[in-house]
Amino acid sequence: MALRADRLNLSVPGKILCRDLTLTVRPGECWGILGRNGSGKTTLLHALAGLSTPERGVVTWAGQPLADYPRRELARRIGVLPQDEGGEFRGTVRDYALLGRYPHSAGFASAADDEEAALAALRRVGMAGLAGRALNTLSGGERQRVRIAMLLAQAPQLYCLDEPLQHLDLGHQAEVLRLLRKLAAEEGKAVLMVLHETLWAGRFCDHALLLYDNGAIVAGAAAELLTGENLERLYQCGLQEVPTADGRCWIPA
Amino acid sequence: MNSHLSIWLASALVISLGSLLVGIALGSVNLPFATVLHALTGRETGLAADIVWQLRLPRVLAAFACGGLLALAGTLLQALLRNPLADPYILGVSGGSAVAALAAMLFGLAAAAVNLAALGGALGAVGLVFALGFGRGGSMVRLLLTGVVLSAGFGALISLLLTLAPGAEVRGMLFWLMGDLSQAQAPGVAWGILLAALALAWWQAGSLDILGLGEIKARSLGVAVRPLQLGIYFTASAATAAVVVEAGAIGFVGLIVPHFVRLLGAGGHRRLLPLAVLAGGSFLTLADTLARTVVAPQQLPVGVLTALLGVPLLLFLLARKV
Numbered sequence: 414m415a416l417r418a419d420r421l422n423l424s425v426p427g428k429i430l431c432r433d434l435t436l437t438v439r440p441g442e443c444w445g446i447l448g449r450n451g452s453g454k455t456t457l458l459h460a461l462a463g464l465s466t467p468e469r470g471v472v473t474w475a476g477q478p479l480a481d482y483p484r485r486e487l488a489r490r491i492g493v494l495p496q497d498e499g500g501e502f503r504g505t506v507r508d509y510a511l512l513g514r515y516p517h518s519a520g521f522a523s524a525a526d527d528e529e530a531a532l533a534a535l536r537r538v539g540m541a542g543l544a545g546r547a548l549n550t551l552s553g554g555e556r557q558r559v560r561i562a563m564l565l566a567q568a569p570q571l572y573c574l575d576e577p578l579q580h581l582d583l584g585h586q587a588e589v590l591r592l593l594r595k596l597a598a599e600e601g602k603a604v605l606m607v608l609h610e611t612l613w614a615g616r617f618c619d620h621a622l623l624l625y626d627n628g629a630i631v632a633g634a635a636a637e638l639l640t641g642e643n644l645e646r647l648y649q650c651g652l653q654e655v656p657t658a659d660g661r662c663w664i665p666a
Numbered sequence: 667m668n669s670h671l672s673i674w675l676a677s678a679l680v681i682s683l684g685s686l687l688v689g690i691a692l693g694s695v696n697l698p699f700a701t702v703l704h705a706l707t708g709r710e711t712g713l714a715a716d717i718v719w720q721l722r723l724p725r726v727l728a729a730f731a732c733g734g735l736l737a738l739a740g741t742l743l744q745a746l747l748r749n750p751l752a753d754p755y756i757l758g759v760s761g762g763s764a765v766a767a768l769a770a771m772l773f774g775l776a777a778a779a780v781n782l783a784a785l786g787g788a789l790g791a792v793g794l795v796f797a798l799g800f801g802r803g804g805s806m807v808r809l810l811l812t813g814v815v816l817s818a819g820f821g822a823l824i825s826l827l828l829t830l831a832p833g834a835e836v837r838g839m840l841f842w843l844m845g846d847l848s849q850a851q852a853p854g855v856a857w858g859i860l861l862a863a864l865a866l867a868w869w870q871a872g873s874l875d876i877l878g879l880g881e882i883k884a885r886s887l888g889v890a891v892r893p894l895q896l897g898i899y900f901t902a903s904a905a906t907a908a909v910v911v912e913a914g915a916i917g918f919v920g921l922i923v924p925h926f927v928r929l930l931g932a933g934g935h936r937r938l939l940p941l942a943v944l945a946g947g948s949f950l951t952l953a954d955t956l957a958r959t960v961v962a963p964q965q966l967p968v969g970v971l972t973a974l975l976g977v978p979l980l981l982f983l984l985a986r987k988v
Contacts, residue, residue, distance in 0.1 A: 464885055488888030498880035504933035512876055516888040567887065 414475050415439045416461065416491075416571055416603065421470035423453060423460055429628045430456055434470070436622070436632050438571065443597040443604040445614035445635065448624030449648060454607045455496060455575055457624065461605065462493045462573040474571070488516035492569030494560060496576055506551070506559050507544040510535050513566030527566075534565035537592060553580035561589060572596060574606040578613070586610070590617040612662040615639045623647050671937050678944035682730070685948040689726035689955040690718055694962040729847050729954040729968070730947035731856035732909045733919055737927075737946025738863055739905040740920030741938060745874045746898040747810050753921035754906040757799075757813030757899075760915035761820025762791025763907065767914075768827040768839050777849065780842075781911055788907035791816065796899065806895070845916030845969030847954050859908045863901050864943055870894065871935040916969045919946050922976040929983045949976070 421434040430453030438444060438461075446454050459465045461472055463479030472479050474490055482490070492513075502509055513534065514527040535541040538558040543551065548559065557580045564572065572593065578586045594617050596602040608614045614621060614635065621635040625647060631638060641654045644663055651666035691702050697714055704710035705718040739754035746752070755761070766787025770780045795816060799809035824843065831839060867874070873894050876884045881891050909916065923946040927938055953971040960966065 459882070462886060464882060484885070484890055485888035488886060491886070493883070493886035495880065495882045495886070498883050502878060503928060508933060512872075512879065512887070515872055515876055518872070573886075 414570060416605075417473045417476075418461060419471050419473070421460065421472065422468045423456055424468060425453065425456060428453075430624070431628060431630045434630050434632075436461075438603050438605055438620075440570070440601045440603050441597055442620055443594055443618050444606065444620040444622060445618035446605065446607045446622045446624065447609075447611065447614060447644075447647060449626055452624040452626055454624055457622075457630075458493075458573050458575055458605065458607055462491050462571075463487055464493065485516045488567065488569070490569055491571045491573060492564045492567040494564050494572075494574040494577055496579070498560075502548050504548060505544065506535065506540060506546050506548055507531060509548050509559055510544075510562045510566050513563035513568075516567065530568065531562075531566045534562040535559070537565055538562045538589070554582060554585060557581055558585065558589070561592075569602075571603045571605065574604070576607050576609065578608070578610060586613065593617070611639065611644055615661065616659075674937060674941055675944075678941050678948075682944045682948045682951075685951040685955075686726050686730060689729065689951045690722040692955050692959050693717070693722060694958070724853055725847060725850060725954070725958075726951050728850035728853035728856060728912060729951045731853050731860050732847070732850070732913050732916060733923075733950025733953075734860050734943040734947040735856060735863070735905040735909045736916060736920035736950070737923040737942040738860070738867065738939065739902040739909075740946075741924040741935070741942045742867060742874075742898045742902040742905075743920075744924055745877055745935065746895060746902070747806050748878060749810065750925065751921075752810070754902065754909070755817065755915060755917070755920070756810070757795050757903065758791045758816040758820055759788050759903055759906040760910050761817045761824070762794070763788035763910040764843060764915060765820050765823045765827065766790070767842060768824060768831075771835060771839055771842070772827055772831050784911045785907065788903075788910050791820070792900075792903040792907065800896070800899075809899075841967050842914045844967035845914040845972070846965075846967045847913045847916075847957075848965055850913050853912075856908050856912050859904060860943070863905050864939065866897070866901055867939050868936070870897070871939060874898075874935040914967075914969070916950065916972060918969075918972045918976040919950055922972075922980045923949060925980060926983060 416438040418434055418436040422432055423430040446458065448454050456465070460467045463472065463482070466480065474482070479487060510531040511527060514530060518524060518527055532541060532544060535544055538561050540555065540558050540562055543555070548556065551559065561577060564574075574593070577589055577593070581589060590613055593604050593606065597604045608618075618635045621633065621638045623631045623638055623643060625631070626649070641652055641663055645652050652663040653666040655662050655664060687699065687702060691697050691699055695717060697717065701710055701714050702718060705715040736754050740752070743752040743754065743756060744750055747756070763784045764787070767780050767784035770783035775783070795809070795813050799812035828836060828839060873889045876887055876889050877891070877894060884891050924938070924942050927941045927945050950968070950972065953975055954968045957966040957968040957971045
């Protein structure tokens, strides 16, 4: 039960994002995808989640190409938190989280266990207390946590998250990352997330994927890849290393 | 939550039946409710029964079906285009239909031929918007703009036809353009389309909710986005075309009723769709009853009444809620 990308080619008009990328994401692993703006992190995430078809190469889940799965079957295995969705949702926080159960429900009436799953998901992000509130009355950060709850209610095997920390304060950033880390380490899920926070990536991800501007992609253990030298090259910006009690962090020089 | 829905539905059904009864009772000759009920149950014969069965019942049934269809089409298009300004006419169905129907009137064709032209024009507009808006790389923004631009073009052609028309014809044309149920016949077709479209839409209610989250999120949740969009587009177009052919371009119902129902607190489409249909049907039935009675025996175009009633109602609700 692993995600495997085999010799993947991706590009956007006028730019090659990656060539011959081969990658395996296993249950229990937590991956951070890092790179400069426009380096193709989202495009890569969408291709790995089966939302777009790569120019060449194939992405498989449990040995079967993603394109061969019926959409709902795939949605029970791979869930996505897009960067932003726009649009206005009229309804309560609970109704919103309940939409995550769509691939599991018969599509007509919501069963009692769907309601329970939605509430449990809201509890995990600390939003169960606001379950009855209208979603459009929440703050940006609260809404982000509810979006994560919808993904938890979907209960996929692989979580693909595009900047899951946007709008979150420092405390909630740590909380969400701890939750994602727990999904991988204790519940056997696989997590793949686009992050800009190198400090967090170093602390919570065991694997990293660095997308350089020239189209080179390096994948491997986070501890080996997240070095000052690599990050300087990645972000094209001078960095100063600051030692901390349990690792390193970098600030712009 | 489900008991909630049944309470809402029950009240909406009562209001709907009430509006139908009022529509049957009132007219150039007012009938007491007892007479109406006796006529409907076959215990009353004679002139009153003829008025009920031959004149009023077909008319209120046509009005109700058209109102329901417009509200359904508006709800669907607002979900498809993710735009609260979308109404059944935004994609040019009525414009195409009107151009063909007015041209047929200008050439002095019979009423049946005008209806046929209206149907042809509506289908032509649906096909044109579909081909241009859904083609390679099509997006909902492109679909919306295609519809708006074509509507503007049709509007110019309508003005041209009105200018060319001899004075005697213009009045009939204006009635057609403003929406008029006095020519409405065969409500059976409209009812068939209404029930089929509502069943289809209700079946996809969960997917419609999820479409509101954006295409990427919808696909990641397992919704087949493109087939769903096409299904909504054709369902809404068929609903609109049925109304336009039956009664011309009746404005405001498709825009106002979905918002009205939402402002009353119906969020998800499972609740929104049936309530919008019932509310739209009741609204148009009452508006048409007024159109027949305020200056009886003269009749007003019902489109004037829907706007005169609908605009202040929605403005009031908007001001109160926001």
